[in-house]
Amino acid sequence: MTRGYNPWVTRVGLLLMTILVGFPVYFMVTVSLKQPRDIYREPSLLPSNATLDNYVQLFQAGFMQNVLNSFWVAAGTTVISLILGVLAAYAIVRLRFPGQAAVSKLILMSYLTPLILLFIPLSVVIQQLNLGDSLLGIGIVYLAFTVPLSAWFLLGFFRGLSPEMEEAAFLDGADLRQTLQHIVIPVSAPGIATAAILTFTMAWSELFLALVFLTSPGTQTIPVALQNIIKGDVQNYGLVMAGAIVATIPVLILYYLTQRWVVQGVAAGATKG
Amino acid sequence: MTKAVGGAFPAPPAPETKAHAMTKPVLTEAPVIRRPTAVRPRTKRPAEPHKPGERSRVGLFFVAPLVLILLALVGFPTVASLWYSFTNVTVGSPGTFVGLANYIALFGDQAFIDAVSNLVLIIGVSLLIKFLLGLTVASLLNRPMRARGIWRAIVILPWAMPGFVAFMGWKLMFESRAGALNQVLGWFHLHVDFLASPELARMSVVMATVWRGFPFWVIGILAAMQTIPKELYEAAEMDGAGPWRRFTNITWPGIRATVSVVAVLSAIWTTNGFENVWLITQGGPSSATMTFPVLSYLDLTNFQLGSASAAAMITLPLFVLLILWLGRTGGKEYK
Structure with missing residues (x-):
């Protein structure tokens, strides 16, 4: 079962795959949690000043x-x-x-x-x-x-x-x-x-x-x-x-x-x- | 519930089971059987509950609603589209026959030329990258690992989410200022306007299309890889076959059939894709990322039903070819 498989290749591969798939999804979620001014004026990959305002506003x-x-x-x-x-x-x-x-x-x-x-x-x-x-x-x-x-x-x-x-x-x-x-x-x-x-x-x-x-x-x-x-x-x-x-x-x-x-x-x- | 042995088996005598009623002599033991056809010794088909005439009527009755719906909603519109493409029909006017005028006008249109070249530059390139990426990730997930199911669930995500969500998300990723890609590039003091130039816009559409569609390839190829016996690889390794030889002699023959089905289906859906282009570039800049679905939709919004139909019809030969190829390579399910 372990014929020549380097587990590190597997690990790095899975990490890259997860970033490829996960990064856009993560970014979409963070943007949904931001005020419009935060999205454009202070672009950030982190969900700074996270708020559910967008969700509230949407349903209103x-x-x-x-x-x-x-x-x-x-x-x-x-x-x-x-x-x-x-x-x-x-x-x-x-x-x-x-x-x-x-x-x-x-x-x-x-x-x-x-x-x-x-x-x-x-x-x-x-x-x-x-x-x-x-x-x-x-x-x-x-x-x-x-x-x-x-x-x-x-x-x-x-x-x-x-x-x-x-x-x-x-x-x-x-x-x-x-x-x-x-x-x-x-x-x-x-x-x-x-x-x-x-x-x-x-x-x-x-x-x-x-x-x-x-x-x-x-x-x-x-x-x-x-x-x-x-x-x-x-x-x-x-x-x-x-x-x-x-x-x-x-x-x-x-x-x-x-x-x-x-x-x-x-x-x-x-x-x- | 008694477990009946299927008629396909020669059924050795086993006195207690009711299945035995299916072999001729014990018929008297099975008083519950009312229909003589049910005990007829059968060689080809199992479960024949009705007499032939009866069966025909029931079967037809079962498929009739579906057949009517498909003829009305798929068959008729396809024929009507073909007819429209030869007329100058508009909204509210049935139009008259104009021969090939719509097609000739189409051939002189830059948007049409772009749509043709994008069959290769966007559709073809997307498919090629989906294949390579799908093969790579499937090989990765086929390695020995714990919790393979979880990793497979992760990789399915772009394909499981609604398409419009994926492409709206990528439109945002490409944003000049707020987009994630430019924020990452900003760490290296770089900035790219992804949707501004024709080449970059095409590349961006390809990137989003690949992201959305490659999991379909991964799942298909992985499923095929897992049917290949591990012993084959061990034997090949003992014979001194390197990774490339193992791939070409074992893996590829094992996945080739699946790859061709996946390729044809993916080609059909990618060519037919609307959201990937519409939500990211709307065919622009000018018509650099135009595809036939978007072209057809834009004609419709200008109430040009005739030329919209021509733009839709022009890809029909391609689909026919793809479907015929599917019939050749895809096994009996697709014949």
């Missing part, structure tokens, strides 16, 4: 509305994507029907289709449906990437699941609905939870489509609201970083809860990078 300016917008859009698209994804992925892996391979291919193609190919016609259609600048409208548009994402992840997950339990249930006389409800869904709970978290965080963090579709302050999600602060005349980075950290914390908690499954999915290309 109505940031909660943006958080809720992001939450509802992400939660709604996640629920729909999971229902469609579980049904379709289960059918493709376990049942037999004509066009099975074509559906599987359709999911992969949709998953790989760049959003820039889709957003212009979608914006026209959403306008015509009078859903422009609405959470319902953006939620529908998000299904274009959340449905393929969850279906593709669940396809991979179900393929790795042994069919023995389901067979036993069928032999015991359970019908398809009972088997799904009492066997498949409980057994695949970790996979479904991971698909849910991936879908949720993708929708929660999405900027490009939100920028196109959400224009008024009342409908804007977190990324749009923060990019509007950055693009404003006064670039208040303290405020932006406070908002960015508020947006990041739930994502990281969810992410590390399911890290094991996400990491396994990466090798199969099941998650976006």
Whole structure:
């Protein structure tokens, strides 16, 4: 096991890696804790005069509305994507029907289709449906990437699941609905939870489509609201970083809860990078 | 719950288990089985709960909502985009067919030229550095160490956080006065305006893009490395193979398949990336860091749907090539 590995090379390597990853994150946190004047007049890498003012100011300016917008859009698209994804992925892996391979291919193609190919016609259609600048409208548009994402992840997950339990249930006389409800869904709970978290965080963090579709302050999600602060005349980075950290914390908690499954999915290309 | 043995196994007789019902003669012992198809001796597929006709209907019923949604939200817009790119459609007017006019106008646009060269200067360079950095860090994390899980969790951080947070953070890092990089450079009495010149702006976008995306490569390559048996390295070492020989003869063959999948996926997403450029330079200075997604978005904000579609469509052949390559190299999952 110890063939020629110098532990100091490992240690120095890990230190450099931690600095590379950690320094920008550390800096973002310190800036979120500073007054605007401290950020520019006395730049410092240390969190001198640390204060939570930015966070307070952000929520006083109505940031909660943006958080809720992001939450509802992400939660709604996640629920729909999971229902469609579980049904379709289960059918493709376990049942037999004509066009099975074509559906599987359709999911992969949709998953790989760049959003820039889709957003212009979608914006026209959403306008015509009078859903422009609405959470319902953006939620529908998000299904274009959340449905393929969850279906593709669940396809991979179900393929790795042994069919023995389901067979036993069928032999015991359970019908398809009972088997799904009492066997498949409980057994695949970790996979479904991971698909849910991936879908949720993708929708929660999405900027490009939100920028196109959400224009008024009342409908804007977190990324749009923060990019509007950055693009404003006064670039208040303290405020932006406070908002960015508020947006990041739930994502990281969810992410590390399911890290094991996400990491396994990466090798199969099941998650976006 | 009785543990049933899958039909794939030849199932030697074991009188007490219900699994045994699956071999022909003991059928009478299993009164709970209602469907005759369930006890048909099976050779190929496990779990066949329904008759063929029934199965077809159920399967179709299960995938129908997803298929409809994908056709409406992915299939239709792709075709419509292609059509738009040949028309002078604007917001509120369906427009008329103008042939290749949008594409011809695009070819004469400096922003387009920059977007093409940035496919190499930004996208290509980012991918290359992500690969090298990913390989290096994966090799590091593959060394014997305590608490590998914690180190892997650390390295995932840039990729786990929302993309817009990462790129807003890097915009701040590059700030002329308040930015962290210039504060560090200030210790050596240096100062760099990272986003002012075309070359530096490109380099800055590359740096941020790499930081955000390299953990994806690390995880993929590390997972592949850990499937390589350690004995291979020990044997090679005993045969006197140096580090480079061990890499080219053992490590690389073991990770090559994963690397090609990761490379294609990363290429697709990096080419498709919007936030990295939009949040840091918005394509500037002038159009030095322009990429196709940003170009398309800027056209849309000018209500030029036709040329916005052309700018989006122009990368389609590239994606088709990448996806075909994925099908060739990525194993059966991607075929």
